[in-house]
Amino acid sequence: MEQGQRSGSRPAEPGPCLSSPCGADQAASVSLLSAAGAEPGSRTLAVAAVLPAGGCGERMGVPTPKQFCPVLERPLISYTLQAMERACWIKDIIVVVTGENMEAMENIIKKYKHKRISLVEAGVTRHRSIFNGLKALADNQPNSRLSKPEVVIIHDAVRPFFEEDILLKVVTAAKEHGAAGAVRPLVSTVISPSADGCLDHSLERARHRASEMPQAFLFDVIYEAYQQCSDYDLEFGTECLQLALKYCHIKAKLVEGSPDLWKVTYKRDLYAAESIIKERLSQEICIVMDTKENKEHIGHLLEEVLKTELNHIHVRSQSLYNAGSDIQHINLEQCYNFICVNVKEPDFQETQKLMSMLEESNFSILYSIVVVSDEQKLQESLRQGAIIIAALIKERNSALIGQLLVA
Amino acid sequence: MEQGQRSGSRPAEPGPCLSSPCGADQAASVSLLSAAGAEPGSRTLAVAAVLPAGGCGERMGVPTPKQFCPVLERPLISYTLQAMERACWIKDIIVVVTGENMEAMENIIKKYKHKRISLVEAGVTRHRSIFNGLKALADNQPNSRLSKPEVVIIHDAVRPFFEEDILLKVVTAAKEHGAAGAVRPLVSTVISPSADGCLDHSLERARHRASEMPQAFLFDVIYEAYQQCSDYDLEFGTECLQLALKYCHIKAKLVEGSPDLWKVTYKRDLYAAESIIKERLSQEICIVMDTKENKEHIGHLLEEVLKTELNHIHVRSQSLYNAGSDIQHINLEQCYNFICVNVKEPDFQETQKLMSMLEESNFSILYSIVVVSDEQKLQESLRQGAIIIAALIKERNSALIGQLLVA
Numbered sequence: 059m060e061q062g063q064r065s066g067s068r069p070a071e072p073g074p075c076l077s078s079p080c081g082a083d084q085a086a087s088v089s090l091l092s093a094a095g096a097e098p099g100s101r102t103l104a105v106a107a108v109l110p111a112g113g114c115g116e117r118m119g120v121p122t123p124k125q126f127c128p129v130l131e132r133p134l135i136s137y138t139l140q141a142m143e144r145a146c147w148i149k150d151i152i153v154v155v156t157g158e159n160m161e162a163m164e165n166i167i168k169k170y171k172h173k174r175i176s177l178v179e180a181g182v183t184r185h186r187s188i189f190n191g192l193k194a195l196a197d198n199q200p201n202s203r204l205s206k207p208e209v210v211i212i213h214d215a216v217r218p219f220f221e222e223d224i225l226l227k228v229v230t231a232a233k234e235h236g237a238a239g240a241v242r243p244l245v246s247t248v249i250s251p252s253a254d255g256c257l258d259h260s261l262e263r264a265r266h267r268a269s270e271m272p273q274a275f276l277f278d279v280i281y282e283a284y285q286q287c288s289d290y291d292l293e294f295g296t297e298c299l300q301l302a303l304k305y306c307h308i309k310a311k312l313v314e315g316s317p318d319l320w321k322v323t324y325k326r327d328l329y330a331a332e333s334i335i336k337e338r339l340s341q342e343i344c345i346v347m348d349t350k351e352n353k354e355h356i357g358h359l360l361e362e363v364l365k366t367e368l369n370h371i372h373v374r375s376q377s378l379y380n381a382g383s384d385i386q387h388i389n390l391e392q393c394y395n396f397i398c399v400n401v402k403e404p405d406f407q408e409t410q411k412l413m414s415m416l417e418e419s420n421f422s423i424l425y426s427i428v429v430v431s432d433e434q435k436l437q438e439s440l441r442q443g444a445i446i447i448a449a450l451i452k453e454r455n456s457a458l459i460g461q462l463l464v465a
Numbered sequence: 466m467e468q469g470q471r472s473g474s475r476p477a478e479p480g481p482c483l484s485s486p487c488g489a490d491q492a493a494s495v496s497l498l499s500a501a502g503a504e505p506g507s508r509t510l511a512v513a514a515v516l517p518a519g520g521c522g523e524r525m526g527v528p529t530p531k532q533f534c535p536v537l538e539r540p541l542i543s544y545t546l547q548a549m550e551r552a553c554w555i556k557d558i559i560v561v562v563t564g565e566n567m568e569a570m571e572n573i574i575k576k577y578k579h580k581r582i583s584l585v586e587a588g589v590t591r592h593r594s595i596f597n598g599l600k601a602l603a604d605n606q607p608n609s610r611l612s613k614p615e616v617v618i619i620h621d622a623v624r625p626f627f628e629e630d631i632l633l634k635v636v637t638a639a640k641e642h643g644a645a646g647a648v649r650p651l652v653s654t655v656i657s658p659s660a661d662g663c664l665d666h667s668l669e670r671a672r673h674r675a676s677e678m679p680q681a682f683l684f685d686v687i688y689e690a691y692q693q694c695s696d697y698d699l700e701f702g703t704e705c706l707q708l709a710l711k712y713c714h715i716k717a718k719l720v721e722g723s724p725d726l727w728k729v730t731y732k733r734d735l736y737a738a739e740s741i742i743k744e745r746l747s748q749e750i751c752i753v754m755d756t757k758e759n760k761e762h763i764g765h766l767l768e769e770v771l772k773t774e775l776n777h778i779h780v781r782s783q784s785l786y787n788a789g790s791d792i793q794h795i796n797l798e799q800c801y802n803f804i805c806v807n808v809k810e811p812d813f814q815e816t817q818k819l820m821s822m823l824e825e826s827n828f829s830i831l832y833s834i835v836v837v838s839d840e841q842k843l844q845e846s847l848r849q850g851a852i853i854i855a856a857l858i859k860e861r862n863s864a865l866i867g868q869l870l871v872a
Contacts, residue, residue: 235663241656245730246675247704248655248668249648249719256642256716260676260707261655261668268653269667297654300667309663312656317731323652324724326737333736449864457856461870 105229106150106207106277107142108191111135111163111215112180124322125215126162129331130454134322135163136170137218137335143173145222148211150204152191156180176204185292185301188212189284196281206277209233212298213272219318219334225272227313232274236308239273239299240315267312270319273298279306340452342393345375356433357399363444395451399430512636513557513614513684514549515598518542518570518622519587531729532622533569536738537861541729542570543577544625544742550580552629555618557611559598563587583611592699592708595619596691603688613684616640619705620679626725626741632679634720639681643715646680646706647722674719677726680705686713747859750802752782763840764806770851802858806837 111125125135135153142151151174155163160177167175178194180187193199197206209232211225224240231238244263252258280298283305291301299310322331343364347357357375364373428447430436436443446463518532532542542560549558558581562570567584574582585601587594600606604613616636620627631647638645651670659665687705690712698708706717729738750771754764764782771780835854837843843850853870 237664239664241658242653244655245728246649246677247707248651248673249676249704249706250673251648251719252716255719257644257646257706257710257719258716259710260704261673263703264701266655266657266668269656270653294671296670297656297667299656299664300654303664303666309659309665312658312662312664317733320731320733321652324727326724326727326741327733329740330733330737333740334733445864446868449862453860453862455856455860457852458870461853463865463868463870 102147103209103229103233104205104207105148105209105211105274106152106195106204107148107211107213107272108152108154108188108195109135109138109142109213109215110154110180110184110187110191111159112154112156112187113184113216123159124328126159127322127328129328130335132170133166134218134328134331135215136166136172137331138213138215139167139172139175140170141218141220142213142225145225148225149174149207150195151175152178152194152204153215154178154180154187154191181292183293185284185287185295185298188298189287189292192277192281192284195277208277209274210277210280211272211274212280214321216322217271217319218322218331219320220272221316221318224313224315224319225274228272228274231311231313232276235311236279236306237273237275237299237302237310238313239310240270240319241267241312242270242315242317242319244268269297269299270315270321272319273310275302279308282306336452336454339394339454340448342372343374343395343397343448343451344393345373345397345399347375347399355399356430356436357397359440360397360399360430360436360444360447363440364448367441367444368448395428397428397430397447399433399436509554510616510636510640511612511614512555512616512618512681513559513602513611514555514618514620514679515559515561515595515602516542516545516549516620516622517561517587517591517594517598518566519561519563519594520591520623530566531735533566534729534735536735537742539577540573541625541735541738542622543573543579544738545620545622546574546579546582547577548625548627549620549632552632555632556581556614557602558582559585559601559611560622561585561587561594561598588699590700592691592694592702592705595705596694596699599684599688599691602684615684616681617684617687618679618681619687621728623729624678624726625729625738626727627679628723628725631720631722631726632681635679635681638718638720639683642718643686643713644680644682644706644709644717645720646717647677647726648674648719649677649722649724649726651675676704676706677722677728679726680717682709686715689713743859743861746801746861747855749779750781750804750855750858752780752804752806754782754806762806763837763843764804766847767804767806767837767843767851767854770847771855774848774851775855802835804835804837804854806840806843 111123113125114123125138126133128134129137139151139153142148151172153163153175155177157179160179163177166172167177176194178190181190192210194202195204195206195210209229211229213220228238228240244266245268247260247263248266249260250258275298279302283298283301286305287295287301291304295301302308302310320327322328345357345361345364347355361373361375428450430443430447450458450463518530520532521530532545533540535541536544546558546560549555560570560582562584564586567586570584573579574584583601585597588597599617601609602611602613602617616639618632618636635645635647651673652675654667654670655673656667657665682705686709690705690708693712694702694708698711702708709715709717727734729735752764752768752771754762768780768782835857837850837854857865857870
């Protein structure tokens with residue numbers, strides 16, 4: 059068994075769309091917004107997003123700011139943008155980065171084909187960066203293609219795992235209440251220390267929440283709050299919801315979020331992020347074989363064994379000769395893993411064909427391809443072979459690319 | 466290249482000691498305790514630990530309670546006990562488990578050779594479980610081999626990555642102040658919701674701390690607190706430090722801890738734990754070769770390449786013919802990875818010898834062994850070979866055991 063050769067230009071990383079791309083979801087999203095309180099009828103709510111990404115990530119213990127740390131060779135922020143882009147109803151996404159990271163960010167946008175992104179230069183604190191992002195969206199900005207949205211989402215660049223659902227919830231709640239934010243139960247009890255470093259009092263855990271992201275605001279509310287905001291708040295504040303409360307008397311609606319809203323903060327969070335992405339990418343396996351008619355074809359047998367042995371993994375087979383028209387369809391359904399079982403042509407012509415088709419598609423980044431060339435060997439220990447294949451796909455270890463594995 | 470066969474009885478898991486075992490550290494620990502405020506002179510401070518492990522882990526989203534979830538095939542709680550055991554000056558370790566998990570816990574203790582452990586049955590809440598643990602340590606317990614300690618540590622079964630240093634710090638502070646606990650900066654801003662689910666106010670992040678574990682108490686203080694404790698506190702309380710404050714007027718000393726005190730709470734935390742353990746286990750590689758005299762031996766060349774290519778990994782070589790007396794020494798210094806380079810005997814007799822020696826040692830669980838049998842091939846692409854070897858050791862993927870890899 060051999061894992062297909064992958065050149066340096068095709069890293070082991072997800073392509074532009076991990077989930078179903080815009081199109082099918084759009085209508086549903088807008089109508090959900092309408093149903094849940096946004097204006098009814100045909101007018102679409104104008105929504106933009108601001109992602110502060112100017113932090114230096116000092117808690118990570120690595121020199122690279124955490125939003126630019128690679129996860130499976132792809133910068134963390136690119137996953138966050140990808141998740142944000144899935145919500146087609148967000149018109150503009152403002153990413154706020156420091157001047158020194160501006161060029162790196164432009165390259166990320168180009169490389170991973172991010173759309174609807176505008177870059178704005180960061181301030182020295184988080185609140186100043188968000189304010190800069192909001193200014194870019196405000197009316198009357200010279201030479202700007204951006205227009206003022208009705209609702210603005212604020213989200214961290216280092217929270218890549220949210221679902222579109224939570225965006226819809228906070229936007230809908232912000233439209234109704236003026237401000238809204240995702241919250242989670244506290245993991246640890248929160249305590250207040252006295253000046254001498256001893257316990258002053260502890261807070262009742264059940265009566266408090268961790269304020270997470272995304273948050274959303276009526277644009278006029280949060281922009282007004284930032285314009286009124288004191289220098290002290292701009293320097294030391296941590297909570298946008300608090301600014302809306304303090305300066306505009308808006309009590310934000312709190313929306314219970316799922317555990318996947320968590321913020322990548324420490325090195326262990328990068329490990330967790332990598333494992334989650336690996337798991338997501340491994341969920342669907344497509345077996346490509348040179349014929350589909352023969353029911354006894356080793357590809358069909360392998361499909362059966364993989365289905366039985368591996369829980370939660372969707373396996374299906376595909377005849378390569380028919381794949382030309384279907385290859386985009388495969389991608390659209392989030393398949394990043396191909397097992398080529400070559401019975402007729404052990405010289406890898408079939409595999410080359412698949413790779414070319416993937417490269418020609420709009421989904422430019424190629425994922426794991428496992429090539430099975432020795433039908434006889436696989437036949438002999440199908441279960442063992444299936445486990446090895448699953449391990450290769452799951453681990454996505456670049457060191458094992460091009461290796462001949464003999465079970 | 467081939468990864469050594471490993472039978473089912475030798476799982477890919479760390480042995481009884483990840484770090485240096487007790488002995489050398491003991492004197493240092495006790496004298497540090499003395500210097501830092503414990504009683505001077507020769508008398509040793511009597512310290513015990515209570516680990517509540519009766520939780521059901523509902524936040525994990527898996528049916529197994531999180532403390533029993535396998536990480537590299539070994540239950541999480543076993544790593545925590547291992548870390549606790551490194552502090553030789555802790556006399557007794559009380560693990561509090563539910564009746565239904567009692568037998569499973571006994572098996573874990575036996576399998577991983579845990580020492581100084583006593584099991585106590587859990588109550589229905591965390592505080593009731595801790596109270597049960599303390600009762601077992603209190604005086605006058607019939608048929609108990611346990612004796613009342615001066616200081617008791619309370620630690621979570623699901624925080625496996627603490628260092629001995631933080632135990633010493635909280636014990637020392639508890640001896641002086643009556644109570645002490647590790648704290649960490651807040652990751653998210655904490656907010657207080659109003660009854661209608663809106664923001665009431667947000668807490669200033671810099672003026673609050675997350676209360677973590679370990680904590681330590683003068684035994685008489687915390688035992689008194691639990692005896693006085695209301696049913697409401699036993700049912701709904703979350704914070705031991707608060708009980709000491711409320712019932713004994715002891716203001717606990719707060720000790721700033723490191724990021725590795727974090728609690729395994731969600732599934733992503735298990736992923737992070739696995740990656741951290743893999744990384745720790747991969748830090749030291751021992752190349753075992755059939756001769757050490759020949760400076761041109763492929764093993765020496767491999768050692769050089771591994772040292773250059775892999776940062777933070779300690780590589781050294783060892784002649785197998787001399788290894789008999791040294792094998793325990795290797796283990797004591799935390800080596801879990803062996804690369805056997807067989808030049809003279811390609812029939813794996815050498816490897817078998819190493820495996821037998823490891824099995825006969827007290828460190829009964831065998832780790833990754835990579836067998837290099839084709840000197841010629843390795844010679845040809847030494848760098849590529851080194852990268853593959855490092856990947857095999859790092860991933861510890863059981864599916865790749867027994868595979869022939871051809872670079």
